Amino acid sequence: MTKAQFNRNDVIKQSTQLFWKNGYHGSSMQQIFDATGLKPGSIYLAFGNKEGLFKESIQCYGTNSLESIQQTLQKSPSIGLGVISILDKMLLESENSDYCSCFLIKSQLELSQDATQLNQTIKEQLLQIEKTYGQFIAQAYGYDKQQIYATQLMLQIFGIRVYGYLEKSTVALRQALPMSLPWLPWNEAKGGGWAN
Amino acid sequence: MTKAQFNRNDVIKQSTQLFWKNGYHGSSMQQIFDATGLKPGSIYLAFGNKEGLFKESIQCYGTNSLESIQQTLQKSPSIGLGVISILDKMLLESENSDYCSCFLIKSQLELSQDATQLNQTIKEQLLQIEKTYGQFIAQAYGYDKQQIYATQLMLQIFGIRVYGYLEKSTVALRQALPMSLPWLPWNEAKGGGWAN
DNA sequence: CCTCATCTTGAATAATCATTCAAGCAATAA
DNA sequence: TTATTGCTTGAATGATTATTCAAGATGAGG
Numbered sequence: 001m002t003k004a005q006f007n008r009n010d011v012i013k014q015s016t017q018l019f020w021k022n023g024y025h026g027s028s029m030q031q032i033f034d035a036t037g038l039k040p041g042s043i044y045l046a047f048g049n050k051e052g053l054f055k056e057s058i059q060c061y062g063t064n065s066l067e068s069i070q071q072t073l074q075k076s077p078s079i080g081l082g083v084i085s086i087l088d089k090m091l092l093e094s095e096n097s098d099y100c101s102c103f104l105i106k107s108q109l110e111l112s113q114d115a116t117q118l119n120q121t122i123k124e125q126l127l128q129i130e131k132t133y134g135q136f137i138a139q140a141y142g143y144d145k146q147q148i149y150a151t152q153l154m155l156q157i158f159g160i161r162v163y164g165y166l167e168k169s170t171v172a173l174r175q176a177l178p179m180s181l182p183w184l185p186w187n188e189a190k191g192g193g194w195a196n
Numbered sequence: 197m198t199k200a201q202f203n204r205n206d207v208i209k210q211s212t213q214l215f216w217k218n219g220y221h222g223s224s225m226q227q228i229f230d231a232t233g234l235k236p237g238s239i240y241l242a243f244g245n246k247e248g249l250f251k252e253s254i255q256c257y258g259t260n261s262l263e264s265i266q267q268t269l270q271k272s273p274s275i276g277l278g279v280i281s282i283l284d285k286m287l288l289e290s291e292n293s294d295y296c297s298c299f300l301i302k303s304q305l306e307l308s309q310d311a312t313q314l315n316q317t318i319k320e321q322l323l324q325i326e327k328t329y330g331q332f333i334a335q336a337y338g339y340d341k342q343q344i345y346a347t348q349l350m351l352q353i354f355g356i357r358v359y360g361y362l363e364k365s366t367v368a369l370r371q372a373l374p375m376s377l378p379w380l381p382w383n384e385a386k387g388g389g390w391a392n
Numbered sequence: 393c394c395t396c397a398t399c400t401t402g403a404a405t406a407a408t409c410a411t412t413c414a415a416g417c418a419a420t421a422a
Numbered sequence: 423t424t425a426t427t428g429c430t431t432g433a434a435t436g437a438t439t440a441t442t443c444a445a446g447a448t449g450a451g452g
Contacts, residue, residue, distance in 0.1 A: 002417085002427075002428045002429050002430090003419085003420095003428085005418095005429070005430075022309060023219075025219065025221035025222045026221045026306070026309075028408075028409065028410085029409075029410055029411080030408080030409080030410090038430090039431055039432065040411070040431090040432080041412085041413080041429080041430060044410095044411065044412080045428090045430085049410075050410065098309075100308075100309065101305060105305070105358055106305045106306070108358065108361050109305050109306070109358065109361070110222070110302070110305070112295075112296075112361050113217050113296065114222070119361075123361065123362060123363070130362075147371075148368060148371045148372055151359075151368040151371070152372040152375060152376055154359060155351075155352060155356070155369070155372055155373075155376065156355060156376070157355075158357075158359055159350070159351035159352060159353075159354040159355040160351070161358070162304065162305065162354035162358065163347075163351055163354055165304050165305070165308050165315075166319060166322060166326075167319070172343050172344060172347040173347060173351070175343075175344045175347070176347040176348040176351055179348060179376075179378070180348055180352070180375075180376040180377070181376070182375070182378075198397075198398045198400090198447085198449055198450080199398085199399080199448095199450095200398090200399065201400075201448090224439065224440085225439075225440055225441080226439080226440090235401055236401090236402080236440090236441070236442080237401065237402080237443080238399070238400060238401085240442080241398090242399095245440075245441075246440065246441090
């Protein structure tokens, strides 16, 4: 018996970077070989094919995103403030010159019409994130608000992830979000430049 | 002299359908030849290359979108009601089984990291749409509201275009939008199932 | 009718695509 | 040590990619 000589998580991370940046069809297996330093056989033995590698990349990204959200919301003084800090982080990311939006959203739009089952995997990850937000929202604002607030939040998140590409100042976004999500404690959030 | 035997607009429309559905990298020139019935030489003589054809497809889609928005807003009893009807139409589209989101948004996300100048073209189209909404909003709600309301509106539109892929009922969206865009005359809009 | 500019044709191009596989290698178990 | 299992190698696969181009077709102007 011989153990694999590479770290599976490292390979997934490197592949995720590539797929996230260039998309599924925009990334070639050759680029994967170059980025990971592995030969075709190793990749294909470990992941089956390009679709399998992509699927694991999506799942890895989704799991990390979910954990990050949960940790942020749990650590924050309140769930509302936690949500605000997540939104703030997204705006800061969008100001970066090599902004890549959200891997799940990009992939969802690219692969929705594809014959593969990938788009089901992606949809599951996105719905899982919405569900998680919903659970925290229910806890803080009541079960009757869960669905509508979660939907509203996802709507704004999706919006930010696309709007970020227009390379406009985030000033307008920092004015718009408090109006669109009036139930969040914007006045308690210090230093984000939020209008309220 | 010989005139081209094909209608340029028809070719662009057919190409747009393909690119819209499958994306830039997901559409092959062979598919273009099949969809249009033209041979390589004709396409390449008329459009230069794949990028040129895609660029014209994007510009055609952008122009049509813009005209549609302007017409709707001008025909409506009020600008606010016009915006609501546009949002309503987007939700209805998203309920369709072969929903394809917005060609501009899909392309923006796919090609933002590409070496081509396509993403500049796409961005211009999106900004032009935002600008147009802004002009109508200024007219109806005052110049001081132009930027913030337009930003808010674009945020919701982008959100809808992504959320539509999750194939959930639009009921939650019809509840969420009136809360996120409180300055629109939801109570005057009949029969859309809007909460207010 | 002839000329010539313009468009169409369709095979050919070279590059790149995802994927395969036989052979070689390494390390564990016996 | 030897046998065996599992990983790595890297060249080779055939399909598909975007693009080109010489040759043929077309039709308007003279």
